[in-house]
Amino acid sequence: MIAVPxxxxxxxxxxxxxxxxxxxxxxxxxxxxMAYTLHAPSKRVRPVLTMLAAELCGGAQARxxxxxxxxxxxxxxxxxxxxxxxxxxxxxxRGRPTNHREFGExxxxxxxxxxxxxxxxxxxxxxxxxxxxxxxxVLAEAVGLDGLIGGQAADLLATDRQIDFDVLERIHRGKTGxxxxxxxxxxxLTAGAGPDxxxxxxxxxxxxxxxxxxxxxxxxxxxxPAATGKAVREDARKTTFVSFSGLEGARQLAAELCxxxxxxxxxxxxxxxxxxxxxxxxxxxxx
Amino acid sequence: MHQHDPRVDELRxxxxxxxxxxxxxxxxxxxxxxxxxxPVLIALLAxxxxxxxxxxxxxxxxxxxxxxxxxxxxxxARDAVVIALYMxxxxxxxxxxxALLAxxxxxxxxxxxxxxxxxxxxxxGAAAGTLVALGCLAYLTLWWQxxxxxxxxxxxxxxxxxxxxxxxxxxxxxxxxxxxxVAVLVAGAxxxxxxxxxxxxxxxxxxxxxxxxxxxxxxxxxLTAPAESTPAARPALxxxxxxxxxxxxxxxxxxxxxxxxxxxxxxxxxxxAVMDGARAxxxxxxxxxxxxxxxxxxxxxxxxxxxxxxxxxxxxxxxxRRIAGLRGSVTVSERSPLAAPLRxxxxxxxxxxxxxxxxxERREMTFWEVAAEAGLRTAVVNWWATWPASREAGxxxxxxxxxxxxxxxxxxxxxxxxxxxxRLREHWPALRQRAAVLAAAxxxxxxxxxxxxxxxxxxxxxxxxxxxxxxxxxRALDLTAVYLPGxxxxxxxLLRSVDDSALSASTAALRVEAVKSYYVTLDRLLxxxxxxxxDDEILLVLTAQGRVAAENGEGRLAMTGPVxxxxxxxxxxxxxxxxxxxxxxxxxISEALAGRPLTTLFTEAFMARYPVRRxxxxxxxxxxxxxxxxxxxxxxxxxxxxxxxxx
Numbered sequence: 034m035i036a037v038p039x040x041x042x043x044x045x046x047x048x049x050x051x052x053x054x055x056x057x058x059x060x061x062x063x064x065x066x067m068a069y070t071l072h073a074p075s076k077r078v079r080p081v082l083t084m085l086a087a088e089l090c091g092g093a094q095a096r097x098x099x100x101x102x103x104x105x106x107x108x109x110x111x112x113x114x115x116x117x118x119x120x121x122x123x124x125x126x127r128g129r130p131t132n133h134r135e136f137g138e139x140x141x142x143x144x145x146x147x148x149x150x151x152x153x154x155x156x157x158x159x160x161x162x163x164x165x166x167x168x169x170x171v172l173a174e175a176v177g178l179d180g181l182i183g184g185q186a187a188d189l190l191a192t193d194r195q196i197d198f199d200v201l202e203r204i205h206r207g208k209t210g211x212x213x214x215x216x217x218x219x220x221x222l223t224a225g226a227g228p229d230x231x232x233x234x235x236x237x238x239x240x241x242x243x244x245x246x247x248x249x250x251x252x253x254x255x256x257x258p259a260a261t262g263k264a265v266r267e268d269a270r271k272t273t274f275v276s277f278s279g280l281e282g283a284r285q286l287a288a289e290l291c292x293x294x295x296x297x298x299x300x301x302x303x304x305x306x307x308x309x310x311x312x313x314x315x316x317x318x319x320x
Numbered sequence: 321m322h323q324h325d326p327r328v329d330e331l332r333x334x335x336x337x338x339x340x341x342x343x344x345x346x347x348x349x350x351x352x353x354x355x356x357x358x359p360v361l362i363a364l365l366a367x368x369x370x371x372x373x374x375x376x377x378x379x380x381x382x383x384x385x386x387x388x389x390x391x392x393x394x395x396x397a398r399d400a401v402v403i404a405l406y407m408x409x410x411x412x413x414x415x416x417x418x419a420l421l422a423x424x425x426x427x428x429x430x431x432x433x434x435x436x437x438x439x440x441x442x443x444x445g446a447a448a449g450t451l452v453a454l455g456c457l458a459y460l461t462l463w464w465q466x467x468x469x470x471x472x473x474x475x476x477x478x479x480x481x482x483x484x485x486x487x488x489x490x491x492x493x494x495x496x497x498x499x500x501x502v503a504v505l506v507a508g509a510x511x512x513x514x515x516x517x518x519x520x521x522x523x524x525x526x527x528x529x530x531x532x533x534x535x536x537x538x539x540x541x542x543l544t545a546p547a548e549s550t551p552a553a554r555p556a557l558x559x560x561x562x563x564x565x566x567x568x569x570x571x572x573x574x575x576x577x578x579x580x581x582x583x584x585x586x587x588x589x590x591x592x593a594v595m596d597g598a599r600a601x602x603x604x605x606x607x608x609x610x611x612x613x614x615x616x617x618x619x620x621x622x623x624x625x626x627x628x629x630x631x632x633x634x635x636x637x638x639x640x641r642r643i644a645g646l647r648g649s650v651t652v653s654e655r656s657p658l659a660a661p662l663r664x665x666x667x668x669x670x671x672x673x674x675x676x677x678x679x680x681e682r683r684e685m686t687f688w689e690v691a692a693e694a695g696l697r698t699a700v701v702n703w704w705a706t707w708p709a710s711r712e713a714g715x716x717x718x719x720x721x722x723x724x725x726x727x728x729x730x731x732x733x734x735x736x737x738x739x740x741x742x743r744l745r746e747h748w749p750a751l752r753q754r755a756a757v758l759a760a761a762x763x764x765x766x767x768x769x770x771x772x773x774x775x776x777x778x779x780x781x782x783x784x785x786x787x788x789x790x791x792x793x794x795r796a797l798d799l800t801a802v803y804l805p806g807x808x809x810x811x812x813x814l815l816r817s818v819d820d821s822a823l824s825a826s827t828a829a830l831r832v833e834a835v836k837s838y839y840v841t842l843d844r845l846l847x848x849x850x851x852x853x854x855d856d857e858i859l860l861v862l863t864a865q866g867r868v869a870a871e872n873g874e875g876r877l878a879m880t881g882p883v884x885x886x887x888x889x890x891x892x893x894x895x896x897x898x899x900x901x902x903x904x905x906x907x908x909i910s911e912a913l914a915g916r917p918l919t920t921l922f923t924e925a926f927m928a929r930y931p932v933r934r935x936x937x938x939x940x941x942x943x944x945x946x947x948x949x950x951x952x953x954x955x956x957x958x959x960x961x962x963x964x965x966x967x
């Protein structure tokens with residue numbers, strides 16, 4: 034397994050701790066189901082991205098924490114839904130049985146909606162109304178027809194079919210890129226960043242998000258199940274990036290996307306080095 | 321090393337078209353519009369960004385172009401930066417407006433035919449972008465044609481480089497407009513309508529467009545190229561010396577008819593002696609048939625000195641404008657109907673301030689500069705638009721030299737060579753005293769006090785210029801030229817209000833008589849110059865109408881000396897003065913001059929021995945260095961105002 038950047042641990046710890054405050058382990062069966070996926074071993078790339086973006090734009094880590102947690106809750110919610118028998122019917126997630134295998138389909142659905150709802154509730158509760166409205170809009174867009182829902186819908190329609198590249202990009206953009214962009218944008222918003230900084234961070238996240246997804250495709254083809262936490266060739270029925278470019282081509286393009294992501298950070302200079310480490314980590318996953 | 325896989329190239333292009341990889345410009349242009357939803361707002365915000373890009377890219381290019389077109393405007397790196405900022409703002413605004421109009425026009429079309437957005441949206445965006453790119457490319461190509469005058473047409477590498485830069489800038493701005501237009505269309509698309517995809521930046525298409533644009537720009541450059549390119553090389557001027565020295569006395573404000581009358585009555589013996597030699601009537605225009613044009617001393621005397629009309633020599637008038645932040649100055653042709661209101665508006669906004677015509681504006685060489693370039697020893701005193709003085713043009717006592725000598729302080733290119741300044745400054749009190757004595761002796765004592773004061777002032781000015789000319793001519797010079805403003809100043813002071821009904825007939829008659837008396841004064845001042853003329857010396861007296869325009873507006877060029885054809889009478893124009901003087905010096909005449917040497921003024925023997933030789937052109941004048949102007953600038957204006965030159 035590729036080691037995450039050293040500074041990551043501190044951010045991960047703060048996110049984990051905050052997530053446990055919002056969704057404590059135990060409680061009712063729905064709460065247990067929510068906590069099961071939310072607290073599963075994870076790199077917390079999205080919330081860390083939110084916090085790094087906030088710090089880069091001069092904001093405080095603590096102020097970005099609620100937005101970061103919201104991102105992770107939406108992500109966990111999407112994973113539960115994605116794994117359902119009516120969707121991908123996946124047996125493993127993050128090295129453990131998927132949520133519906135552990136708690137049953139009905140509780141899995143409730144847990145997914147519980148996390149989704151809690152993410153918006155957190156934003157509404159933690160931020161003043163103007164910022165809360167903007168963050169809610171950003172997150173809703175990432176979840177909606179142009180984001181996770183749209184991406185998953187396109188993904189379902191594409192299963193067992195030959196799809197073209199534009200559709201594949203649409204799926205990746207919706208399922209991964211949208212939340213990456215929302216994570217970076219939200220962090221910048223909590224720091225009160227201007228449109229130029231937000232646009233630069235969105236460009237970083239967009240390129241990094243696709244690179245992340247391409248690498249996921251690569252790992253699915255020749256990755257180690259112990260490292261990826263899911264069964265290899267699980268996506269065999271689907272058209273992936275590798276289908277279009279081959280293994281080597283996919284690696285090359287993922288690296289180029291990471292380089293482009295870094296270049297988008299040039300207005301920030303050395304202050305963005307931690308985000309660059311993040312993209313380097315993403316790129317290294319494919320090596 | 322990766323093996324080349326065509327599938328990867330294809331995917332890379334597709335990714336670019338989907339906004340991944342190097343989409344930096346698109347991101348920059350659309351960044352402020354991300355939060356906007358209204359198409360008009362998106363168009364406005366993105367157009368402002370495009371304007372900013374255009375300003376940054378076109379400003380420096382325009383600064384180079386404008387400094388080529390308007391000599392004197394840019395005197396150094398600081399001026400270039402300021403002009404680049406001005407031009408950047410101007411072109412930024414223009415391109416932003418063009419981008420806004422283009423995107424709004426497309427938006428309007430889309431509203432009328434919403435169903436066509438999906439099918440034609442990208443095409444409309446491409447059309448808007450192409451229009452802006454073509455406009456930009458045409459401008460930059462024409463800019464290069466102007467700007468390269470200093471580099472030369474014999475520099476194909478530079479031309480290719482410039483065109484490539486122009487193509488790159490044009491494609492970039494065109495692409496930005498295209499992206500903006502599509503973004504506006506997407507934002508305004510009806511719900512449920514499939515919006516056009518964001519255009520990509522495929523290398524293949526960009527390269528093809530670049531090659532096409534380059535070929536088009538090159539063709540455009542060739543088609544619009546001037547028939548004869550401007551040469552950059554300084555041609556060799558070979559002098560065939562006649563062994564004669566030439567002295568030119570330029571008298572401003574001469575009414576040719578009055579001069580003839582006074583000579584015929586014997587009141588001007590010294591000038592009569594010169595006029596007895598060869599002489600020519602000079603029309604004030606470019607040709608003898610042209611009528612009198614507006615009399616402005618800086619314009620008139622630069623025309624006489626360069627042999628070119630104002631449109632070519634660039635000094636349109638005495639009053640120029642300095643642009644805020646610049647050392648250089650700019651003149652606007654008085655013929656432009658917009659000149660006066662533009663001047664008033666920019667003065668009001670403090671963007672410009674009045675200044676006086678200087679060598680910065682002049683685009684043609686004067687006769688003394690040509691002579692100095694040819695290796696002759698020259699001196700010029702008090703000619704208009706000679707400041708700042710260049711060391712390469714022999715001895716130059718500029719039109720600001722007396723002001724500097726009066727005030728002292730550090731030299732600011734008022735006198736060249738600089739070492740002359742200390743010597744003249746040392747003798748300045750004595751020179752002033754001598755000028756006052758000469759003036760007092762020369763003026764008519766019967767005049768009343770007021771008129772006498774005016775005449776004394778003019779006479780002192782003229783006497784001072786003649787004394788300065790003598791002071792610098794202590795070593796052998798091939799050419800001395802001195803400009804005398806006294807008559808014009810006296811005439812302007814005394815006669816400008818003669819038409820005023822408040823002035824009684826007797827007062828008006830007195831003033832006319834006073835002006836006539838100044839001709840006599842001037843003649844007395846010139847008498848030593850005429851009598852001292854040696855056998856190896858040509859004396860030329862050049863006159864032009866002053867600001868109180870005479871009816872015929874004629875000037876005179878009279879010549880005495882061993883080579884003057886006695887009694888010869890020719891007709892020419894003011895622009896003929898410079899080539900005639902240069903021919904007397906044995907310098908070849910430029911074919912590019914508007915004037916011609918008045919050969920009938922020379923003896924047949926001289927013409928047989930020294931026929932007119934031609935060169936294709938003279939070099940461009942050396943841009944004078946230095947010349948900050950302040951604080952003498954304002955004092956110069958004040959002095960000229962007191963002498964009636966500036967209102």
